Amino acid sequence: MAVRRLEAAALDALFGALRRRGYTLVGPTLHDGAIVYDELTGTAELPIGWTEVQDAGHYRLARRDDDARFGYTVGPYAWKRHLHPPALRLWRAERDAEGGFELLDEPHDPPKVAFIGVRPCDVAAIAIQDRVFTGGAHVDPDYQARRERAFIVAVNCTEPGGTCFCASMGTGPEARDGYDLALTEIIAPARNGQRAEPSYLLEVGSERGEQLLAELGGRPARGDEVADGERRLAEAAGRMGRALDTRGLADALRRSLDNSRWDEPAARCLACGNCTLACPTCFCNTVEDTTDLTGAFAERTRRWDSCFTQDLSYIHGGPVRVSLKSRYRQWATHKLGTWQEQFGTSGCVGCGRCITWCPAAIDLTEEVAAIAASAQARASRRQARVAPSPERGTEAGDAAATR
Amino acid sequence: MAPLVSAVSRTADPFVRTGKRPTLAVWKFASCDGCQLTLLDCEDELLAVAGQLDVAYFLEASSATAAGPYDVSLVEGSITTTHDAKRIREIREMSGKLVTIGACATAGGIQALRNFAGPDGGPDVTAYAAAVYAHPEILDALPTSTPISEHVFVDFELRGCPIDKRQLLEVVSATLAGRKPQIPSYSLCLECKRSGAVCVMVAHGQPCLGPATQAGCGALCPNFSRGCYGCFGPHEGPNMPALGDRFAELGVDADGWLRALRTYNAYAGPFRKEADHVERTRS
Numbered sequence A: 001m002a003v004r005r006l007e008a009a010a011l012d013a014l015f016g017a018l019r020r021r022g023y024t025l026v027g028p029t030l031h032d033g034a035i036v037y038d039e040l041t042g043t044a045e046l047p048i049g050w051t052e053v054q055d056a057g058h059y060r061l062a063r064r065d066d067d068a069r070f071g072y073t074v075g076p077y078a079w080k081r082h083l084h085p086p087a088l089r090l091w092r093a094e095r096d097a098e099g100g101f102e103l104l105d106e107p108h109d110p111p112k113v114a115f116i117g118v119r120p121c122d123v124a125a126i127a128i129q130d131r132v133f134t135g136g137a138h139v140d141p142d143y144q145a146r147r148e149r150a151f152i153v154a155v156n157c158t159e160p161g162g163t164c165f166c167a168s169m170g171t172g173p174e175a176r177d178g179y180d181l182a183l184t185e186i187i188a189p190a191r192n193g194q195r196a197e198p199s200y201l202l203e204v205g206s207e208r209g210e211q212l213l214a215e216l217g218g219r220p221a222r223g224d225e226v227a228d229g230e231r232r233l234a235e236a237a238g239r240m241g242r243a244l245d246t247r248g249l250a251d252a253l254r255r256s257l258d259n260s261r262w263d264e265p266a267a268r269c270l271a272c273g274n275c276t277l278a279c280p281t282c283f284c285n286t287v288e289d290t291t292d293l294t295g296a297f298a299e300r301t302r303r304w305d306s307c308f309t310q311d312l313s314y315i316h317g318g319p320v321r322v323s324l325k326s327r328y329r330q331w332a333t334h335k336l337g338t339w340q341e342q343f344g345t346s347g348c349v350g351c352g353r354c355i356t357w358c359p360a361a362i363d364l365t366e367e368v369a370a371i372a373a374s375a376q377a378r379a380s381r382r383q384a385r386v387a388p389s390p391e392r393g394t395e396a397g398d399a400a401a402t403r
Numbered sequence B: 001m002a003p004l005v006s007a008v009s010r011t012a013d014p015f016v017r018t019g020k021r022p023t024l025a026v027w028k029f030a031s032c033d034g035c036q037l038t039l040l041d042c043e044d045e046l047l048a049v050a051g052q053l054d055v056a057y058f059l060e061a062s063s064a065t066a067a068g069p070y071d072v073s074l075v076e077g078s079i080t081t082t083h084d085a086k087r088i089r090e091i092r093e094m095s096g097k098l099v100t101i102g103a104c105a106t107a108g109g110i111q112a113l114r115n116f117a118g119p120d121g122g123p124d125v126t127a128y129a130a131a132v133y134a135h136p137e138i139l140d141a142l143p144t145s146t147p148i149s150e151h152v153f154v155d156f157e158l159r160g161c162p163i164d165k166r167q168l169l170e171v172v173s174a175t176l177a178g179r180k181p182q183i184p185s186y187s188l189c190l191e192c193k194r195s196g197a198v199c200v201m202v203a204h205g206q207p208c209l210g211p212a213t214q215a216g217c218g219a220l221c222p223n224f225s226r227g228c229y230g231c232f233g234p235h236e237g238p239n240m241p242a243l244g245d246r247f248a249e250l251g252v253d254a255d256g257w258l259r260a261l262r263t264y265n266a267y268a269g270p271f272r273k274e275a276d277h278v279e280r281t282r283s
């Protein structure tokens, strides 16, 4: 499908076309000092002319000198909020006359929601959660229903943020698939003090997306316009705020469970769980069974949980991961190591949320790189010991290596 | 003090299933009555089960009282007099399940500041008494304010200053059904993130006790762009020194950190230890 070029006004047309098809629109908007994804009634609610500054444990809104609609990166909450809600009732039960109980079915009838402005890292994160919730033998019916009714308007990133590293994780700054429509926002420089309206390059990723085209206006993009978009995205890949070398990483982490370097993040970690709840791929939840005052009704609720709580690893006798070190290690090794074995992908898409929204300013990329480097150093020390040398036979070296 | 387990509590069965009408008593010690008001605020819910639950003793609501024993006792307030210390043992003996409600009953409350008021940082109530009362010599006050659990066995501690209404209903429902209350002991940040609030530490540079505080209020303050004050006390495993470092990076000096720790839950272990440490090491 050829790339199309749209004017800024086409966003209004897009909102209208989606609404006519029964979609509720959820997209970026300002709320309490951040750009969050919330219900939108029109394009005027987009964060026009706003951006943000992100660093470890730090987020501040900032003004732009243009009228970009998508001139920010990602907010505190990922789209999982709308696909895997923070609290969900799974079932209810009512006591019957015979002293038993009757299960009352919980309907899975979510609204149709159009996600406006899904960043490439988040598109990849949705694909990862698809695998978690619907990829195995046990499909989560609620997630599936929400997912089927979600329309994804991706927006590629020409200006990565301070904690972004999607380029390292191979998920951005351009979305390759997993969307219905994808936009690249093109900001032209101001002329005669007049801010230029942004324009958009549009790519279609699904039949549902294609069906909207006639209502959006625009024209086929010229070759130079497509090249300009590609250049902007290629440059963006070189301007990531963070980076992570993933070569051999899962293996290095596997060999580092007893590494004392874990003590450093553990000393700073608050066990607050913010990283896991902000992360677009973390899926852990807890189920709570409650009864009401009369004892005639019971219900089970599922809530977001985190491997930073003691309850998550609580089994007969007590929690398995008591120390903060074991919990931080669980988080890092699951995201970047064991997730691979479990789901065939990395559990990290490089969105940077866990870094920005960690109130202790712990940087996953920094900690993991340090662990990997120390595993590397350990491996080469070991190799040096076993290597035969003229003065020293291999025997002693072998003994040292197996200790 | 060895916890006292009453004979009644060991034999208590789930009331709902046995069909007997359980009796509830509400007791007050040193406190502001705020937690009892939360109970009064559950009026609609409690009226709905009026036929199944006898509120036998609740002076805040009615002066009519029925003699014990009681199946469930809710206890508000801390122990601050020798008379209190004796009375709580009598109440324990009369009660099947004893549930303490609020920061005073679970941690000694704001009045536990006397526990550190002495010149050596130890307990001393004389200065406070002299500042407040015209004739402090007629007072019979202990030098400490202590949680109920330091005096008798407690079946469940419900945190908060004041307690949260939904949590109170959950504890009463669970106690009546003979099941474990679904009251989490993890950090407030989990509730904060679930609620959709924007983190005030990260986005506003405001100090927040949420990462050290037990969930329960639904992240009330962060949802009004304020840092958490720690009303629900320390969570299951807070890293106090690390949060102190973070407060310092946000511009809070040692005095400010000490003030943040020494409020309604000042006497609760992790807050107390960190505050003691700050006092000892402060130049």
Ligand code: SF4
Residues within 6 Å of the ligand: A275, A278, A279, A280, A281, A282, A335, A347, A348, A349, A350, A351, A352, A353, A354, A355, A364
């Ligand atoms: S681990 Fe961190 S950077 Fe990676 S996807 Fe999760 S929140 Fe984003």
Ligand code: SF4
Residues within 6 Å of the ligand: A276, A281, A282, A283, A284, A305, A306, A307, A308, A330, A331, A332, A334, A335
């Ligand atoms: S990192 Fe922790 S919270 Fe996230 S999915 Fe893994 S175990 Fe669950």
Ligand code: SF4
Residues within 6 Å of the ligand: A268, A269, A270, A271, A272, A273, A274, A275, A276, A308, A357, A358, A359, A360, A361, A362
């Ligand atoms: S790493 Fe940061 S966000 Fe995650 S639990 Fe520790 S302090 Fe909280």
Ligand code: SF4
Residues within 6 Å of the ligand: A272, A274, A359, B188, B189, B192, B193, B197, B198, B199, B200, B201, B202, B208, B209, B210, B211, B219, B222, B227, B228
């Ligand atoms: S505002 Fe406070 S409670 Fe909420 S996430 Fe931030 S630190 Fe935690």
